[in-house]
Amino acid sequence: MLVAGPITLRMELPDMSCGRVATGIAVGLTGAGGVALGGYALRNTTYAETARRAVDRAGFVEKATLATGKALHYAEGPTNGPALLLVHGQMVDWTNYWPALPELAQHFHVFAVDCYGHGGSAHAPERYTNLAMGRDLAQFVREVVGQGCTYPLTAVGG
Numbered sequence: 782m783l784v785a786g787p788i789t790l791r792m793e794l795p796d797m798s799c800g801r802v803a804t805g806i807a808v809g810l811t812g813a814g815g816v817a818l819g820g821y822a823l824r825n826t827t828y829a830e831t832a833r834r835a836v837d838r839a840g841f842v843e844k845a846t847l848a849t850g851k852a853l854h855y856a857e858g859p860t861n862g863p864a865l866l867l868v869h870g871q872m873v874d875w876t877n878y879w880p881a882l883p884e885l886a887q888h889f890h891v892f893a894v895d896c897y898g899h900g901g902s903a904h905a906p907e908r909y910t911n912l913a914m915g916r917d918l919a920q921f922v923r924e925v926v927g928q929g930c931t932y933p934l935t936a937v938g939g
Contacts, residue, residue: 832879839883841891845901848924849917851908854901855925858882858891864930865889866922874900892926894918 840859845852856875865885869877875893878885885891895902897917898909908914922930 829876829879833876835883836879839886841882841886841893843901846921846925849920851897851903851905851917852901853897853903853917853921854895855921856882856891856893858886858889858893860890861887862889864922864926864928865891866918866926866930866932867891867893868896868918868932869893869899872899876900889931892921892930894921 836856841856843854843856845854847853854875867875867878867885869875874895878893882891882893896914897903897905908917
């Protein structure tokens with residue numbers, strides 16, 4: 782004979798108050814957040830050093846030329862393909878390309894130039910115009926690169 786009726790289940794939970802659970806969760810999240818923040822800080826404080834080592838391993842050498850009449854600083858990679866001329870945008874220098882240089886060096890003979898007034902190039906206000914910089918880059922290609930080259934366009938606003 783079956784008897785139907787309400788069934789009551791009772792489950793015993795360990796003695797943990799809401800405060801203890803919340804504290805445990807907070808400690809866990811704080812620890813995970815601290816690890817994440819520490820990793821973020823480490824990556825951002827060692828980024829330049831790590832990128833520079835990768836560029837050095839790729840075979841880049843810093844040089845300067847007076848072919849344009851003023852000191853024009855540049856970095857040159859190994860001869861692994863056709864010439865590629867990289868010219869940075871405003872307020873930076875050739876090191877702005879560090880993240881891409883090791884990969885580019887596997888396929889191109891890279892020349893990364895510092896524009897006048899940036900990096901190691903001459904601080905020559907009379908050469909700060911697009912026309913003057915363009916003429917000197919053409920001279921740089923003729924005298925230093927010695928062959929035609931690819932020049933990816935960069936935008937500087939406007």
